[in-house]
Structures are given as C-alpha cells and as structure tokens.
Amino acid sequence: MPSFLNKSSIVFDKSTYRSGETVNGHVSFETETPISANFLTIKWQGIGSTHWSKKKSDFVPLNFYSGDETVWCCEDGQWKLPAGKHSYPFSFELPKDCSPSFKGKYGKVEHYVQVTLNRTMRFDIRVKKTFEVRGSVKSGEQKKKPETDKKYTNPLNTMFRMGSLFMTDGVVKLKLTLPNQYNIGEKFLIKLEVDNLSQRPLTSLTFHVNRWTHYHARPQTKPCEKGFYCPLEEGTAQTMELKEVEKTVLDVNVPPKTKMVLEREIILPNWYITFSDRLMSVSYCARMTAPLHSSDLLKFSEEKEEKKIVEKSDGSEVETKKKKKEEVESSPPPPYTP
Template sequence: MDDLRIEYDAPNSVYFPGQPVTGKVVIQNREWIKARFLKICIHGGAHTSWSESERRYRTDARGNRESYTESVHYTATVNYLTGESIAWKSADGQDRLPAGTNVFPFAFGMPVNCPPSYEGCHGHIRYSVHVELDRPWKFNKKSRKCFSVVPMYDLNITPTAINPMVNSTSKNTGFILKKGLVSMTVSLPKRGYVAGEILPITINIENNSKSPVVAVRSKMTQLSHFHASHGSAMNVTHHTHHKNDEKCVAESRRNFDVAPHSRGQVVLSMKIPAIVPSFTCPIIDVDYCISVKLDTASTFGGTLKVEFPLIIGTIPIRQLAPTGAAAPPAVMPTVSPTAPPYPVIGGGVSGASVYPTAPSAPPASPIGPGGVGFGAAIGPPPMASAPPTYEESMQGVTKVEDSEPFAPRYPVYNNLQETSPLPPYTPGAAPPLPSKTGF
C-alpha cells in the first residue's frame, strides 16, 4: 500500500457544532490489496487524567498504626460524538481491494452541544476520524486524523461582554520607612474579546511618594479547571477531585517615568493570541483573567496590582457606526461546504456507502460564561465585522496514536479596528478613586 490518508472538506479542518463532518478516505496502491473490509469511525470527547500521592494509614501485625504513601489515579471521560460505518466490504469472496486510487467519501452528523477542541496539561477535548483496513493474516492498516471544533460564542448576545471595567488600588510604598502613597486606576473598555483583537489598557497614576514610577506591565492568564474521580461514577461527590492550571498566554510591558508627587497616564496594548474561547463542560472549564502591575523604584513594597476577568468569544462585538455614516459591510466567515445527501456513495470501488450513526452526547452543560449557549443554531456562524483566519493554537502540537501531529485551530480576526481607550486623564484635581471591584 502506497498511501492511506483522510481528507476533510472543510478549510483548515475546522467545523462548527451541528455541522456535518464530511471528507473522504483515499487509498492509493499499485497492486491489489488482500482485505476484507474498510471501516470509518468518528469520535469526539473530553478526557481528564492525573495522579496524586496521598497519605494512607494501616495497622501492622503488632497493632501499630503506620502511614504510607499511595499513588491515586483520577480520570473522567465525556463522549460527545461516536459513529462508525463499513465503507467497503469484499462482496465476491476474493478479499481484494482493487489496485489504483480508491476514494471513500464519508459524512457524519455532529451534535450542537460540542465544546471546543482543547489541549491542556491534565485533560483534552479531541475530535477525530479513524479508518481501519482489515487485512487477514496481517496487521490491520490504521490511520487517524483530528479536526478542530469551534463553537459559535457570540459576544453580542453576552450581557456582560460589552461592559467597561474599572479597578483601582493604592499603596503606601516602602517597608519600614514609608515613602508615600501611590494610586493606580486601570480601565478596560469592555470585558469580551476575540483572538486577534487589540486590548487597550488605560492606566492612570497618581504618585504621592518619594520614589518614581518606572514601569507598568500586564499579563493575560488562561485558567483551566479539570474535574475527575477515583471511582467509576462522576456523580459521587466524595470521589470527585479537581485540578487547576494557570498559563500565561500574552504579556505587555512599558517602561516610563512618573516623577514623585506627580501624575501620569499610559496605555498598554495587548493582542489576543489564538486561544480556545471561554467554555465549560462537565469535566473541563476554561476562563481568562488579566492582571496589571505598576512598579516603582522603591526596593520593598513598590508594586501595585489589579485584576480583571475576561471573556474570549469567537464572534466579535459589532461596533456602532457614527451617525450619518454608512455601516461597514458584514462578511460571512468561510465555512465548510454542505454535506452531500445520505447515503454517501464511495468512488473508485463498487458501491461503498457510508451512513452516519446517531451521535451520542451526554446531557452536558452547553452554557458558556455569561449564560450564553454554545452552538445554539446549526449552520455557519452569524455575520461578523471581518472574516477570520484559522490559526493553530499557541498551546503546541499534540501527537495522537495512529495520527499525524495536530494542534487545534481557532478563529483569529486580524482586521478589527482597535477599541478606543477611555478618555485621557486630565491634569488637575485628582478624580475620586472608585471602590475596588471584586471578582
């Protein structure tokens, strides 16, 4: 056999929940192959797994109580998509797959409540098509190829996504000998963003200390939460364990000087990278926050910090056009072609058919941050202000068994206009500092 490969119809192998997954299996061989059947399967699901060392106690032969350490493995699985079909079967009893190029189209339905493709340190959400050629008296030939699933998370229908956020803090710098009060007020124009968008961070500084302010820096963190159980039932409360992970996905820094007993303003810009949108499913949750720090020249206690929660979606917030101005034309993002009618007839060999089996999905929570459902409608995503490209996740490449290296792809909008920062800080009397917002 010269080649066995899986090809998806969707550009970049990206699909949306509720959209049929279509493509073809191509087998190229110069001579006939002894084989009984070709099976095509589809699978998608979430999986978490990790081990922890836990202290246990036992009683020895003398009745003394002693402690020991045991490695306990925690795992959980949620299946969203399963299906299989026999694409070709030897009908004449000769068990021969003809020589040449044999093409087997396939089409599988996908449920509307699929969470996005995701790769994490203690779990993942993966979707793939697997093909297996049964060969008598030989190892079966197998191949697997993953595809990306991107839910339609529309920030325009998320109530809190458009809300501006302001947070402030102050600190009497210095350790033993206090050098004076430094105040920082940080403003973000909204809470919801998409990958590729520029996030402006407006920082107003009032320095009433004896030390200058020397730099401001910000960091965007991905917060992943994994859930698993030691037993076989996830619904047994005392068996459920949790694991958290924090990963920096973007940073920005700017050096500048605010002299003692003066004020200043600085605007940091941070580009949202290609990352998975915020989501929640029964065993994995992902959300984001951004922290902003201010550094003074004081050796001890010279750093101030505030934090904000962020929502990452896949459909950007539409900006209102100025009065009298024409609204920009809406562009539909590129999606995969419509699936062919069922059954799909395979080409290259006699009468191969691929029937999609009914997907099995548990009653998972399809609700994202802000109470917005993922994949509420079947079909392409709603119109956006600019067409996205699909870029590989910054989380790296994963090697799945019988598969080529794979990294999930997420929509990235590179043509969005930068959101305007809040009005500049006006010198004069210091504005009243708002109370610190908790989150």
C-alpha cells in the first residue's frame, strides 16, 4: 500500500456513533509527485455476515446500508492526480434500525468507510477503515424497576433467578434481582437474597455475565429473537454460541444458618448491547456461583478413609456382626401354635 494513502488518511469526527446519527469525516493525504489515476471514490457500508462451514455459497450477508461518492475525477485528460495536499469530506446518515458493531465466533456486524483510487492499467488503491456503532437508546426506557421474570426481551436478563448451590457442608440458596434495563457503561445495583443453610460462612460470590448469540446462514423475513425455538436445521441453516464475557468476584459475609439481603454495585463495559436482526440475535444473561473450597473435599476424603481404617483394624467387631448373622441364619424356626 502506498505511504500517501493509508488508514490514518480516513478521519472521523468522533470515535463512536449511535444508530440514526450522522457520520462526518474527511479523507486527507499528500502526494509529492503526480499520481496516475482516473477518479477517487469514497464508499460507506454497514453489513452483517455469518460463516461456520467450508461452503461459502450457503451464507448470504445482510446489508443494512451502503452509499458512495466520487470526490475527484480527472477533467483535463491528463489522468493525473496532482501533487500536493488533498482533503475530501464525507457525510452520511446511519439508519435508525441498523445493528451495532459486533464480532462473534460465527459472525460479525461491520461498519466501514472505504477509499478507492482508480488507476488505468494498474491495480486500484483501496483503503478501508471501520468505525464503531452502538445501538440507539430511547429516552425513558432505561429507568424501570428491577425485574427478574422477563427472559428474552431485555439487555440483561436473569436466567439464574432462584437456585441452590450444593456443597459438601450443606446448601446455599440464592435469589438474584437485576435492573430491567441499564444505560451502557453506568453503575447499577444487584440485589442478592442469600440463605446460607451450610455449616460454614459464605465469604464470596461470583457474578457471571454470559453472551448468547444465535446465527442464521441467510437473512430471514423477520428477526428470530427466541433462538432456542428456531425452526431451521441446527448446524446447517442456524447455529448458536454461548460465551462468558464478564466475571466479578463479590466479597460477602454470610454466617452459617443465616438469611441475608445484600446489594452490590456492578459496572459492565459499554459494549454490552442487545440486538436482533434478520441474520443474528445477541443477548446477555447473568448467573451467580459460590466457591467450593478444596478443604471441604479433603476433609470429606479424610473422614471417609479414617472410617475404613477403623473398620479394617477392628476385627472383633466384624466377627461379632458375622456371628450374629450366622446365628440368625442357623437357628430353627419357632414352634407352630394353632
């Protein structure tokens, strides 16, 4: 790639955008000598694509928007881009329903600007630079009361609403309540109802965030938000991905045989965005786990082994049990009485 035209030549007016906003920027570069060229175009596009097998013909991308503009064209018949500094502005509007930037194991959503310098009898010069798009935020949607029973429609769901953690010393019951929605990047409170039925104090809990993604090989007529019930063939027309993207250890102090209600503040990265389009769906769910200490397993094993040693070393006790069993088996039945 020529040094005069590279990714740094494409400059955006800000680092991230939201759906429905206008993207402004410019393409700037400098040439020391005239360059053989016909015209210079700037193209912009938002596109979603999936792929998980060797057959590329099975996969069709989803185009959200596209456009281009010819910003320079040779008019004097010399077919030369003059030497000197060049700067060409560009501006375009993002659709309100376009999906945000995303990259998963089997698919991605990409927004980019590409500059092409068309040249006669030579390879064209192309430079591509992506930019970040986040989902649109509607006013009044983010300040709802905490809920735990809406399973697929919210940016952060509570799949682990009520459950038990089984340990060697007993059971710990947990109930996790999350806000229905939250503003990306802001702090929010989670509510924990802990019932420690075990014999040891509970000193820590781990808050996990899992990302669940559902992919289609081809765009469908409408978004498939509930991927668990997708009618398409698994592995051929659709597939799924579950990935842990966040893990936070929370310090707690819940004594044995005690119930407590705790509140903790959580901060999630600003790239956690739930969206659903005709090609893929992305959502997030939360769960809680408690540590299982190795000392519990060691103690359990030692007690079990000690019991075996006592049983093997105490031969009289074993003989007594055997004698009682033999006496019962060899004794005659009681006399018959009418």
